[in-house]
Amino acid sequence: MAxxxxxxxxxxxxxxxxKVFYQVIHNRVVRQVNPGYKLYPSEWDTVNAEIVFSPGTGNGRRVYLTSLKCxxxxxxxxxxxxxxxxxRAGQNYTAEExxxxxxxxPDTEGFISFGRELVQQLxxxxxxxxAERYTTVLNSFGRFRKEKDVLLEEVDSNLMVEYEIxxxxxxxxxxxxxxxxxGLRAIYNRAVEKELTVQRSPFKHVYTGIDKTVKRAVPLKIIRQIQDLDLSLYPVMDYARDxxxxxxxxxxxxxxxxxxxKKKDLQNSILSYRRHKTNQQLFIKWEKPMQELIDKYDTTGSPYLLPIIKSNGKDERRQYKSEAHRINRNLKKIGEQLGLAIxxxxxxxxxxxASIAKSKNIPIATISEAMGHDSETTTRIYLASLDTSAVDKANRLILKSL
Structure with a gap:
């Protein structure tokens, strides 16, 4: 081995x-590599082959030497x-190679560059x-790395622990x-599948589970308050509420x-659509409040039922994501106006x-079908995360018994 x-x-x-340089020695052949680093003789320990600090080293020079050491x-x-x-490749190689x-x-064999290439393929x-998910996680990881790539060989548990910190x-x-x-684990595993690196299990010491989210349901009286708000002077908030x-x-x-x-999805007072998440087809009876809301907006010339995507055929996915951010931003303002805790x-x-349906004793099977869940188990888990009233009641009884 070299x-x-x-x-x-x-x-x-x-x-x-x-000048500081590296010697690569293999099969008695020596190849020198000059990285361009410079030092004074007093700053180099020849015996231990390392940088040293002399007593008179100033702060500026010390910072330089510390970064050079790294x-x-x-x-x-x-x-x-x-x-x-x-x-590992099992082939003959030279010090020159x-x-x-x-x-x-480093970008030619870098983890981030591999991920970006994978995004383009997807x-x-x-x-x-x-592709969008991988872009999001790579952007975050890139900020952590200060946009400096890292070799696939150097993606290890220590690096991911540092990223988590x-x-x-x-x-x-x-x-x-x-x-x-x-997301990063999925990208890394693709590199392993392509035999670009070996499996080092870099994610074994970081959290990759899913915590229960904070309760995000509100009672019926809050829904009524949202519905009845007079937002006529604030069109963008009115639209978000609608x-x-x-x-x-x-x-x-x-x-x-x-x-x-799309408008064609509404036929004979039945709205039919397929969930993007599960591809399950759902049917909804068209009710008066739905029609009243639709009538508020002019979508002439658009195939879409709601005015969320305004330019047909022009990067519709980008439009809907941008509109989602805008609507949620305005909904948060409405929530603050109502003094909501969430x-x-x-x-x-x-x-x-879902929470209100459960409070009205609507069967789990009906709620599951209405929401397009793939099983009642999913619905039970979903509702359990929303409603803690039974647990709260039990705790109240115990506390009263003290």
Missing amino acids: TVKVKFRASSVLAKEG ALEEDVKRLKNIITRLE VAERFLMS KQIGKIQT FLNANDVCPNTSSYYMR VFMFSFYTRGMSFVDMAFL PLTTYVARHGW
Whole structure:
């Protein structure tokens, strides 16, 4: 196996900086690699092959030497990873080849660059949602890395623990942190499948589970207050409220499903659509409040039932996502106006419908069918996360018995 040594060559000119370089030795052949780092002779310990600080070193120079010390450690680690990869391939290689690979841009074998390339491939085969998810997690990881890529060989447990600490320090909640980690894990596993790296299980010490979310349902009286608010002087908030109410009227229809509803989906007073999440087909009896809401907006010339996607055929997915952010931003303002303890979003309409249905003793099977869940088990889990009243009542009884 090839070996790596760090060397220093003093300048022939007195009081001038010398050069630090690497020696790659394989099969008795030595190849030198010059990274361009410079030092004074007094700053180099030849015996231990490391940077040292003299007593008179100023703060500015000390910062430079500290960063240079880190750079040397990273370079040596990278050279050794290149050697390991070549050894694992089981083919003959030379010291020259190790040096050439080191001098190549890290982006050619980087984790982030691999992920970006994967995103483009997913877009080409129509997997837009997965591509968008990977883009989101790569953007977050890129911020952590300060946009500096990392070799696939260097993606290990320590790196991911550092990333998790970074997320925690930036007040990212556990579920969002887990979302990023699971996305990065999927990208990493694709690299392993392509035999670009070996499986090092870098995510074994970070959280990749899903915590119970904070209760996001509101009672019927709050839904009435939202419905009855006079927002005529605030058109954008009025529109956001109408989208919220349309979701509630249609048994908690998700925003993406509302955005892509077409006029042809409404036939003979029956609204039919397929859930984007499960592809399950649902049918809803068209009621008066739904029609009154639709009548408020002019969608002439548009195939869509609601004015969420305004430019037909022009990156509709981008339009609906942009509109979702805008609507939820205005819904939060409405929630603050009402003094709600939770942020008001379109999700609250869906959760509210389910919770209210349960409070009216509507069977779980009916609620499950209405919401398009794939099983009653899903609905039970869903409702359990929304309603803690039974547990709260039990706790109250116990406390009263003290």
